[in-house]
Amino acid sequence: QSALTQPPSVSGSPGQSVTISCTGASSDVGSYNRVSWYQQPPGAAPKLIIYDVSDRPSGVPDRFSGSKSGNTASLTISGLQPEDEADYYCCSYRRTSYVFGTGTKVTVL
């Protein structure tokens, strides 16, 4: 059950946009619109920010958006804010199991 591939880190200045990729396979990301994204600040539990590829839970700012093309999902943070500095993980359903991404550290310069 190998992890989905994410870049280790991305960075941007406040107000800029950053995009995190999440590459899987035809058996997970490519097969299902069941990709979710989680934000994890240092020392805290993960928080759901995107579900079903592109839907946002209530209360999550609309600067967070998700998309998918083939076996790769993406999370875009538009108008980066200092409080967005955290680790981000994608996750895909994979036929009775789940696989997380390797994680990406977002740094706000």
Added chain:
Amino acid sequence: QVQLVESGGGVVQPGGSLRLSCVASGFIFSNYGMHWVRQAPGKGLEWVASIWYDGTNEYYADSVKGRFTISRDNSKSTLFLQVDSLRSDDTAVYYCAKRSTAGTPYSFDYWGQGTPVTVSS
């Protein structure tokens, strides 16, 4: 508001066992599938196990199959994870997570604060 509170973690020798618990409140526990997810020190998230809302089906990661058992007591709104034959690579913070209410049930919308498990001699 939804709350998930884990307990039962600790330091255990290789080959030992623990029973982790997660007490839920703020939602109808018996209506939702539940999950355990772990995070080794300095590492990423790893899905461990899932159980249906009524306990009739359980699913496990290959890395824990045959050693871990997920269960639930809906009368007490409590989720469990029995962890046996522990190895050093099971050292992690163990989170319980609730199946999402919105959209399809394939994401985790609430997480507990985690309970740490350390396997060491």
